[in-house]
Amino acid sequence: MTSQYRKGEGLERSTLGAVSQLKGHVILALSVLIGSAIPFVPTGEMVSGAAAFASHSRLNVLYIFLITWICSTLGDTVMLAEARFGAQWLRPWLARRKFGRQVTQAQEGLSRNAFNAILTGRLVPGGRAPVIVALGLSGYSFRRFMLYDLVACGIWAGIYSSIGSIGGRVTHHPVWAMVVAVAFAVSMGALVQQIRRFLHWRRARGPETKDAAADEDRQKTDLA
Numbered sequence: 001m002t003s004q005y006r007k008g009e010g011l012e013r014s015t016l017g018a019v020s021q022l023k024g025h026v027i028l029a030l031s032v033l034i035g036s037a038i039p040f041v042p043t044g045e046m047v048s049g050a051a052a053f054a055s056h057s058r059l060n061v062l063y064i065f066l067i068t069w070i071c072s073t074l075g076d077t078v079m080l081a082e083a084r085f086g087a088q089w090l091r092p093w094l095a096r097r098k099f100g101r102q103v104t105q106a107q108e109g110l111s112r113n114a115f116n117a118i119l120t121g122r123l124v125p126g127g128r129a130p131v132i133v134a135l136g137l138s139g140y141s142f143r144r145f146m147l148y149d150l151v152a153c154g155i156w157a158g159i160y161s162s163i164g165s166i167g168g169r170v171t172h173h174p175v176w177a178m179v180v181a182v183a184f185a186v187s188m189g190a191l192v193q194q195i196r197r198f199l200h201w202r203r204a205r206g207p208e209t210k211d212a213a214a215d216e217d218r219q220k221t222d223l224a
Contacts, residue, residue, distance in 0.1 A: 021060070024050075029067045036075020037082070039129035043072065044160045051164025061165050068157040069150075076122075076132055076149050083136020090137065102130040103137070110134055115148045122152035123159070 028050050035041035047068045051061050083090060094100035109117040110131070121131030135145060 025060075025063055025067055028064060029071050032068050032071040033075045033078075036072045037078040039079070039133070040126070042125070043068075043075075044125070044156070047157065047160040048164035051161045061161060064164075065157050065161040068161060069154050072153040072157060073146065073149050076128070076153065077142065077146055079129070079132045080136045080140070080142065080145055083133045084139060087137050090133070094133075099130070103134045106130040106134040107138065110138070110140075114140070114144075115151075118145070118148045119152040119155070122149070122156045 028046075031046055032043050035043040035046065047064065051064050094103055106117065106121070106127075109120075114135075117131050118135075121127040
């Protein structure tokens with residue numbers, strides 16, 4: 001009787017664990033899917049937190065990566081459809097918003113290299129929405145977008161899952177693991193943004209420096 005009771009108790013625990021694991025993965029999938037379909041939702045920090053929590057729970061880090069990869073691609077595609085089929089209402093709204101200028105800048109990048117723009121937009125915090133909206137307004141091909149976005153989302157999911165997994169190993173408590181992973185993810189995002197701003201500033205300053213040097217040479221020539 002005692003052994004049967006223990007077996008029954010073990011089976012019940014394993015069943016509850018499997019249900020809890022499934023529930024956690026479903027919640028993550030819906031969160032990433034909805035978050036990717038809506039602009040300005042920081043899904044990267046969410047993924048890092050889930051991966052950190054997985055280090056101390058029944059959640060599987062590999063499953064988190066795969067779920068994040070697939071759902072982020074689907075969510076991005078939904079946003080592309082929203083921009084494409086809602087262009088008639090979206091264009092007047094963008095004309096009155098600061099976000100419209102970001103979309104215009106994204107369109108310039110798309111004209112040079114669409115894959116690079118999609119990849120950069122996915123990896124740089126705040127860069128995803130302008131790129132996808134610009135693609136939607138231009139009537140970009142869904143098939144080509146999904147092909148490029150699969151690569152971009154795969155890299156993105158790998159980075160943030162790895163950040164969370166590393167953060168989960170830093171501390172032995174699941175809550176603190178999530179805090180460390182999210183803080184690290186936010187810091188990485190802020191660092192990338194600063195590097196991007198510095199590069200933009202340097203590019204903008206380049207022509208000004210050349211013009212100033214040319215004016216100085218002309219002045220020297222005139223004096224001579």
